[in-house]
Amino acid sequence: MEHRQVQGNVFNIQRYSLHDGPGIRTVVFLKGCPLRCKWCSNPESWVTASEMYYDASKCISTEACGFCLSACQSRAIAKDYDSGKVKIDRRNCARGCLDCAAVCPSRAIDVYGKVMSVEEVLKIADQDSIFYQRSGGGLTLSGGEVTAQIEFAEELLARAKRRRIHTAIETCGYTSWNQLARLLPHLDMIHYDLKSLNEQAHLRFTGVTPYLIKENLKRLSQSFERSKMVVRTPVIPGFNDSAEAITELAEFVASLGGIRHELLKYHRYGSVKYDFLGRTYGLGQKELTEEFFAVLTGIVAQYH
Structure with a gap:
């Protein structure tokens, strides 16, 4: 069977990952993202084109x-x-x-960024297939935002499914419903970022309001198996690191029914990349204490 020669721009492929879905996974990071989060650990993902760094x-x-x-x-x-x-x-x-x-x-x-064909990516995934079988792992598309390269993401996921590879995506949710819906038939799991429900704070820290993200999550909860969805909230100093903000998020996710909600602790691992790209990192040095993060995690746990 002949396949379309669909290509995409990939800025990283991380093998043997244990944090982006069940089992041992191959995570493919796609370039292109509509958000400009001040804490972003992958600023090289923002534009779809390849970029020079120094x-x-x-x-x-x-x-x-x-x-x-x-x-x-x-x-x-x-x-x-x-x-x-x-x-x-x-x-x-x-x-x-x-x-x-x-x-x-x-x-x-x-x-x-490297322009790759679907087949080139799948050849790398095939090298890890024995780990998928033994651990229940598979292929995860991340970014950036996977729907920024919708043709590539759709073809890659569809062909992975035909090979009986477990598939997952990580999405910021800021895209049209039609784009998300194109991927659903080819997915076993969705990780969905939900950062804040405060319109002004969301706009200030990410460049967009949360309305579309919230509405897409509602529609997903009605169109995809909720037990196979995980909502992730990065806890960011000065943005959503308060009991009130986390409670509001936890209540909203709980109202959808049956969706797991996780908090992610803020880190600065990608901040050096801003220098490489000639940009300025948007957040300061403040860190979250383990004790306070545990308090916020406890709030979310109350709603499960």
């Missing part, structure tokens, strides 16, 4: 190398005389060319 710690200096200086036709790369390395003026960068990344021997300049 890790100065890997640069071997302009004296020893300097290949990127010659490769950059837009003159966005210059010597940094203070450090002996290079600096990048992203205002002048022709981001689509990626010529500098192609010649960097130390991979100080590299690319987030």
